[in-house]
Amino acid sequence: MTSRWHSLEARLIAASIVFALLVAFIFAVLILAVSQLRNATDREARAKDRTVAALELEKLVLDMETGARGLVITGREPLLQPWTNARRQLPHSLAVFKASFADSLERQQAEILDRLITAYVSDYSVPLVELARRQPAAARIPLATVEGKHRIDAIRSRFTALLRAENRFAESSAASARWRSQAAITGAVAGLAVSALLIVGFGVYLARAIARPLRGAAVGASRLADGDLSTRLAQSGPGEVGELTRSFNEMAQKLQSNRLELEEQNERLRESERLKAELVSIVSHELRTPLASIIGFTELLLRRDVDVATRRTYLEIVVEQSQRLATLLNDFLDAQQAEEGQLHLAEEPIDMAAILREQTRVFVGQSDRHEIRLELDEPLPMRGDSSRLAQVVANLLSNAIKYSPQGGLVEVAGERAAGDVRIRVRDHGLGIPEEEQPRIFTKFFRGGAAASGISGTGLGLAISREIVEAHGGGIGFTSTPGTGSTFWLELPADMNGDATENTATKGDT
């Protein structure tokens, strides 16, 4: 389970917070830069406004001086017009001038200028004009000119200093505004670049961490839906995405396992059905043949009067077929017991050599076309169920004879090796086709034997394997189609045993 702090949700929230903080920081810097730029621009604009107001005021003062001087020198009233206009405009200009310097560093200088101009007007200019009207000669005395020049020079000097200071301030503000503007632009470009990089990085992260794994999951799910249960996703992606891929893979693994299990069950069901069909076929065939013989010869005995020798022959056939039926039924019962794990075996000291010798003797008389050759190390003591082991040997010998219909040599060998008793039954008959070899120990499997007219139930080898494995041994074969087969047994030997007393004498399978 993904830790809460390592989950994709937590990562996305953390990334969003970091991104939001960064963007907020960038915008704060930008806002600050823009605000400072605006302030610098405002300062520059106010400095220019102050300069304009000062120049306007200076112009009015000079107009007054010019007008008054014109009147004083010429005595003509029309020349006083600039003075009249300037005096009318002066209060407003002074108010604007003082207001524009109200929050300026040069406010004190502005106030001094205000006083100088006011004094110039009230103490000099207005009295001079009145004097010029009333007593022109008095207004033309040198003192009037000197005093006017003196006052105007003082005012102009103040204006010059003030304008110089304002120019410096305006230049400083303009430089500051330019610097702020450059800083704002640089900050904006840097912020945009950083934001773009962050957005791209975040997008790439989302694509790699979420979109790509999800696309892979979608493709995987599609392939899974199409039946490809081997589909697995690469274990990648953070948090929940990683969990999703792991869960997907586990789901696919379970689906694949379930399908394999279902396929195996289906295969087993099909095999079971096939075995049932074979069983019915085998049972019906194997039972019908001896039963038909029993019924046929019994009816002959009932309908016809036959001599004693013939009747004996018929009765021997009936008995033989009845025994065959009994053997079949015993095989079925043995197979059933083995199936249910109820195959009971005696555990007693036996001599496997004696069992081989006896079973060989039994089968020697059953076929004129076969030669059975026995090679033995004697004794071959072991512990086990002599009748069941005799049943195994009989089954192998019976098969060797049945599957070499042209006759020939059947070799039987028994030896001791490395604590085991090894038994080998070799024929030179039909051999087992390679495709049938894996199923040769399967119950009711007979391969091409039925088609070849070879009788049997297909239970012999299956029962033999159960018996041998129940003794702690093993059974196997090698076969070459057309050349013959060799079946072998390996059974645990009893190194100190004396088994001669318990050697069984069971018959054929």
Add this chain to the structure above:
Amino acid sequence: MNRNLATALAALCAALLFPASSTALRGPGTIRITGRQIRFTRVDTGLPGRSPGDMEISRIQLYNTRLRDKPIGHAQLVCIYTGDSSRNCTGTFVLPAGKLVVSGGLIYRSLYDLAVTGGTGLYSNVRGTLTVTRIRQNPPRDVLLFRLVVS
């Protein structure tokens, strides 16, 4: 320069408001006050009308309306005609921080200047000029502008 002037103005204003101290003026300065003529006496001697030897005696109350409405001092000016309209004047301006003595010739009372020849108190070490501009005729009111330097 501006700062020095402002300091001097502040000192002058203080000197106009408060009693004189023994401290002399330490730099140049300007005193702007207004004068209201409260008495004018003309002594006609010699030929009738304006003629050399006539005297004009003026008594003036001094104001600094930016600081207070009441008079801050007074002055007296004595002029002796030397011609039909030219006259030679001597005057004393009594201010809170000391006295200023002026002297010189003039023709028109509407606009004239006199030399500041000396003073007492704060003005014991000064000289300069007094420029007088009449801003009202009846009753006569003048603007008095002392431009002082330390001698």
